[in-house]
Amino acid sequence: MDELIEILEDIQPDADYETCTTLIDDGILDSFAILSIVSELEDAYDIRITPAEIIPENFNSAKALYEMVQRLQG
Amino acid sequence: MSFVSVEFLAFTAICTAGYYLIPKRCQWVWLLIFSYIYYLAQGPQYIFFILFATVVTYLGGLWAENGSKAAVPVTLLLDFGMLAAVKYTNFMIGNLNGLFGTEIREMKLLLPLGISFYTFQATGYLLDVHWKRIRAERNPFRFALFLSFFPQILQGPIGRYSRLADSLYAEREFDMDRILRGMYRIVWGFFKKIVIADNAALYVNTIFDQYATLRGYGLLGVLMYSAQLYGDFSGGIDVVCGIAEMLGITLDENFRQPFFAVSITDFWHRWHITLGTWMKDYLFYPISLSGWMGRFGKWCKKHMGKSVGRTMPICAANVIVFLVVGVWHGPAWHNIAYGLYNGVIIGVSGLLAKNYRDIRKRLGIGKDSRWFFIFQILRTFALVNISWYFDRAGSVGQALMMMRDSILRFSFSINVVDAGACWSGSPAVTFAAIIFGCAVLFLHSIMEERGTDVGEVLRQKPLPVRFAVLLLLVLSLVLIGSEPLSQGGFIYANF
Known part of the structure; x- marks a missing residue:
């Protein structure tokens, strides 16, 4: 989880990833940020993220992102 | 029938009045009938295109839900093929003539009203089914309403099935507010x-x-x-x-x-x-x-x-x-x-x-x-x-x-x-x-x-x-x- 938050802070520094659960709903992460995160997550965790996964439920919080990563790692 | 016309206002008034007078379970059918009347009033020759997109995407959705890998490319090819044929054929001919000095004659093609909007809406539906975000619609007539809802069909907004469908098919009481x-x-x-x-x-x-x-x-x-x-x-x-x-x-x-x-x-x-x-x-x-x-x-x-x-x-x-x-x-x-x-x-x-x-x-x-x-x-x-x-x-x-x-x-x-x-x-x-x-x-x-x-x-x-x-x-x-x-x-x- 700490590694994931580091990735997020590197891409979009102006957010509180420990507590925020509306990263998409509040427009904190735009499509550029989302794809940058996807690119880093794919490299860091050796996973493949498809367009079907790009839904607000998977990107609204660091926790949701972490759960998606774990699910894709199988 | 332009939006800015007495005919359109009368059409809307009749549609709205009837919508609240008929039995509630028939309300969505009423909307489907009025949507097709509206589209026919734009020119009966356009009806083929929307029917084609409706049938192709309806079947494509069911096919995609069954896990077929060919469903999405085949359906998209048919839907966008039709859009490209009516919208871009003459552009291509003009450019070919300009580039190679050929004398291919431009074709007289209809540009059906709202074709981009319903093609985009159909594509969104198909991909959402493919990505398992929604279930494919079983009823072809309900799906036909999703693609043809009459005020929306001409210039959008481009609707998403996940948000629009329930709203379209719901049964409603008259509400003056x-x-x-x-x-x-x-x-x-x-x-x-x-x-x-x-x-x-x-x-x-x-x-x-x-x-x-x-x-x-x-x-x-x-x-x-x-x-x-x-x-x-x-x-x-x-x-x-x-x-x-x-x-x-x-x-x-x-x-x-x-x-x-x-x-x-x-x-x-x-x-x-x-x-x-x-x-x-x-x-x-x-x-x-x-x-x-x-x-x-x-x-x-x-x-x-x-x-x-x-x-x-x-x-x-x-x-x-x-x-x-x-x-x-x-x-x-x-x-x-x-x-x-x-x-x-x-x-x-x-x-x-x-x-x-x-x-x-x-x-x-x-x-x-x-x-x-x-x-x-x-x-x-x-x-x-x-x-x-x-x-x-x-x-x-x-x-x-x-x-x-x-x-x-x-x-x-x-x-x-x-x-x-x-x-x-x-x-x-x-x-x-x-x-x-x-x-x-x-x-x-x-x-x-x-x-x-x-x-x-x-x-x-x-x-x-x-x-x-x-x-x-x-x-x-x-x-x-x-x-x-x-x-x-x-x-x-x-x-």
């Missing part, structure tokens, strides 16, 4: 269309069509085009959403004060929102996450460093998406230039985002700087207006020439339009009507931007105040409104 809300919104839409857009169209058409003789009036022309396009398109969407509201159906919003945008990216989050989100979900993400773009990203990271390498594929995908947006606006090179202009600005902004942040820090410009905020809005407005030159001009050459003349031969006169073309016989009165309309719209936009729901505020006012505002709007339509000049009533109805 909802009817009034819808009526206010329809009148407001007509105000934007008839008072602002159709008056501004006189200036736009004169200046852009006679650009070779009226040199230097480009700036006036393009500012008027801003007013025309926003009034026409957002006014049309207000009418659509107002009718849907009267029927108890909530459609996605398509505009959110676009001229208060602080960047081109922000502008596209506020302008034609449903096209922007459609492009993002069904084109931008799939392209960005495709295998070949992934390989390009790895190559970029290796040769350009982590940060730039990560951003480069996103920028490239952006340029591709806006190229498609340009082509969607029309089969002509000036439209492609319009799309590329937007794509390149957004792509470069993405690449330089970190540099911008650093420069702002060095200059000591804080996040809450009011002056910088206003500067961003004005800068974006200027950039958007430059894009309109490409959008409205007949060619890239014309757009560039008008831009140059706007600076080097700047001219301004409200009498540039022919007095005979003005409903009042006076360009000054027409110009005053546009300024009045824009001032009202500006105030409305400021209130909405600050979070005030203007419609709700009005509804809470005493009856005489509500009546006076409604009367003022209706009188404006009659007294200072202009005849629609655009074919089909609305500009975007021709997409």
